[in-house]
Amino acid sequence: MATLQEPVTMPKPAKPLPEPNSDFYELAETLPAEELAVVKQVRTFMETKVAPIITKYWIEDAFPFELVPAIKGLNIGGVAMKGYGCRGGSALMFGLIALEMARVDVSIATFFGVHNGLAMGSIYLGGSEEQKQKWLPPMARWEKIGCFGLTEPLVGSGASGGLTTTAKREGDTWIINGQKRWIGNSPWCDISIIWAHDVADNQVKGFIVENKTTPGFSVEKMQNKAGLKVVQNGEITLQNCRVPEENRLQEVKSFRDTARVLKMTRYMVGWEATGCAMGAYENALKYTQERFQFGKRIGSFQLVQDLLAKMLANITASQCLVVRMAQLHADGKLTDAHAALAKAFTTAKCRETVAWARELVGGNGIIADYNVARFFNDAEALYSYEGTYQMQNLIVGKAITGLSAFV
Numbered sequence: 001m002a003t004l005q006e007p008v009t010m011p012k013p014a015k016p017l018p019e020p021n022s023d024f025y026e027l028a029e030t031l032p033a034e035e036l037a038v039v040k041q042v043r044t045f046m047e048t049k050v051a052p053i054i055t056k057y058w059i060e061d062a063f064p065f066e067l068v069p070a071i072k073g074l075n076i077g078g079v080a081m082k083g084y085g086c087r088g089g090s091a092l093m094f095g096l097i098a099l100e101m102a103r104v105d106v107s108i109a110t111f112f113g114v115h116n117g118l119a120m121g122s123i124y125l126g127g128s129e130e131q132k133q134k135w136l137p138p139m140a141r142w143e144k145i146g147c148f149g150l151t152e153p154l155v156g157s158g159a160s161g162g163l164t165t166t167a168k169r170e171g172d173t174w175i176i177n178g179q180k181r182w183i184g185n186s187p188w189c190d191i192s193i194i195w196a197h198d199v200a201d202n203q204v205k206g207f208i209v210e211n212k213t214t215p216g217f218s219v220e221k222m223q224n225k226a227g228l229k230v231v232q233n234g235e236i237t238l239q240n241c242r243v244p245e246e247n248r249l250q251e252v253k254s255f256r257d258t259a260r261v262l263k264m265t266r267y268m269v270g271w272e273a274t275g276c277a278m279g280a281y282e283n284a285l286k287y288t289q290e291r292f293q294f295g296k297r298i299g300s301f302q303l304v305q306d307l308l309a310k311m312l313a314n315i316t317a318s319q320c321l322v323v324r325m326a327q328l329h330a331d332g333k334l335t336d337a338h339a340a341l342a343k344a345f346t347t348a349k350c351r352e353t354v355a356w357a358r359e360l361v362g363g364n365g366i367i368a369d370y371n372v373a374r375f376f377n378d379a380e381a382l383y384s385y386e387g388t389y390q391m392q393n394l395i396v397g398k399a400i401t402g403l404s405a406f407v
């Protein structure tokens with residue numbers, strides 16, 4: 001990052017200024033030892049390996065494959081999943097990893113979330129015993145990387161009842177036709193979880209499709225994104241792809257089962273949004289401690305402190321909310337509406353927080369080198385992916401009124 005040279009004539013502070021700390025209510029103190037150890041491990045990885053290089057990759061729209069061996073070394077593949085070579089651990093641990101990653105870079109958190117949450121999660125929740133034994137161990141070792149193909153060019157929010165991708169059974173083979181859009185990791189990964197409607201019963205079914213060896217499967221990388229640029233999103237075309245029945249997720253009967261996966265990944269986005277806001281806040285706060293205007297550090301101005309306090313309040317509220325959500329999960333009580341409320345609230349607060357961070361860094365706030373612009377742009381993706389703000393609120397609205405507003 002460019003340095004903010006302190007003018008030689010400016011007074012030094014009477015005592016050293018505090019290091020930015022976005023854990024104001026000391027939630028880390030409450031973590032069990034195993035979770036705390038993982039937080040420290042992931043934080044060190046993100047600060048020492050990812051932070052120094054990620055802005056360059058973000059600017060270049062490229063994925064840092066050089067980091068994959070170190071990600072493997074973290075031993076977090078299959079976190080919160082039991083057996084099948086997975087890391088195991090709690091949903092709290094899963095959330096904390098996502099938060100710590102997003103605190104430095106939302107794209108890396110998303111890469112982790114798509115592979116571990118959406119792709120492995122689909123097999124873990126929707127696969128048969130044989131399917132789990134076959135696919136989860138190499139995925140937990142990051143030898144096979146996955147993606148999750150639900151959204152289509154013409155169908156986003158309405159995916160539950162409107163998928164146009166079709167699956168037609170012919171003996172022990174399924175013929176899949178259609179298009180998927182926005183699919184993270186798909187331009188280079190190994191396995192796609194493809195959601196399609198079965199033309200026979202009109203229900204949504206899930207399929208494990210091998211990207212590199214299935215004739216008729218092609219992917220085009222999406223270009224010119226203005227956010228989450230490190231994640232490689234693709235537009236997938238499936239043209240008469242023949243997928244064996246043994247690759248149909250055997251426990252998936254309808255979109256309700258897809259929603260079980262989305263509940264866990266929306267849970268995770270709540271953590272990611274909290275981490276994203278923390279990263280932007282910490283970088284902006286440091287800037288206000290170092291930047292001089294009118295002969296003073298801008299952090300000493302009342303209106304600047306007002307914004308910082310509001311940012312910290314957003315972050316602290318989000319942290320408390322996602323930690324409580326983890327408790328609900330541990331008690332077996334987490335509902336779709338709980339996850340939806342957290343996804344909507346934390347992403348909205350994140351969006352507000354990163355915008356204030358951008359504001360505090362002035363013009364430099366739109367230069368990627370100052371480590372705030374990346375969070376600012378990436379927050380937009382969090383707000384919309386895994387179901388938009390409006391879709392989450394409709395899920396909550398249905399739960400609290402007993403009335404569905406979905407059309």
Ligand SMILES: Cc1cc2nc3c(=O)[nH]c(=O)nc-3n(C[C@H](O)[C@H](O)[C@H](O)COP(=O)(O)OP(=O)(O)OC[C@H]3O[C@@H](n4cnc5c(N)ncnc54)[C@H](O)[C@@H]3O)c2cc1C
Pocket residue numbers: 114147148149150151155156157158181182183184227228233381384385386387388389390391406407
């Ligand atoms: C960076 C990024 C990564 C993504 N990664 C993946 C991925 O890996 N896999 C995947 O399957 N998808 C992925 N997505 C897709 C994402 O889930 C969709 O973008 C999202 O669900 C919204 O769909 P849409 O973009 O088609 O918007 P639309 O559904 O067209 O919505 C446009 C606007 O209309 C509003 N709207 C729509 N219907 C209603 C209604 N009934 N009431 C009120 N408002 C409504 C929406 O809230 C939104 O504001 C990704 C998206 C992004 C941006």
